[in-house]
Amino acid sequence: MPGVNFQLVRERITMRDVLQLLYFEAVSRRGDQWRGPCPVHGSQNPRSRSFSVNVRLGRYHCFSCGSRGNALELWAAVQQKSVYAAAVELCERLGVEIPWVIRW
Numbered sequence: 001m002p003g004v005n006f007q008l009v010r011e012r013i014t015m016r017d018v019l020q021l022l023y024f025e026a027v028s029r030r031g032d033q034w035r036g037p038c039p040v041h042g043s044q045n046p047r048s049r050s051f052s053v054n055v056r057l058g059r060y061h062c063f064s065c066g067s068r069g070n071a072l073e074l075w076a077a078v079q080q081k082s083v084y085a086a087a088v089e090l091c092e093r094l095g096v097e098i099p100w101v102i103r104w
Helices: 006-012 016-021 070-077 083-094
Strands: 027-032 033-036 051-054 059-062 068-070
Touching: 006 070, 006 083, 016 051, 016 083, 033 059, 068 070, 070 083
Parallel strands: none
Antiparallel strands: 027 033, 033 051, 051 059, 059 068
16 A cells, blocks of 8 residues: 655645535634634534634644644544545545655
């Protein structure tokens, strides 16, 4: 199985792309910092602000479940997949060429 260049996936797929696929609705926004219900653990309250994401930096953190990371890791956590499977799926869903790494 070929490898995936995760760095290139992270450069090509933004946090905004992933949040849009997740139908994330921010409860509050202050510039690039958005807060809302956590898509990882599925906040019960739609007005929850436990999930914090910086769309410019591409980093997130949930203060309830403790999940944190970048856009690729967010997709993997929500879909309960490996980072490898998440990278392939995101590229396919967003029409981004998968940056394969061929190992000799």
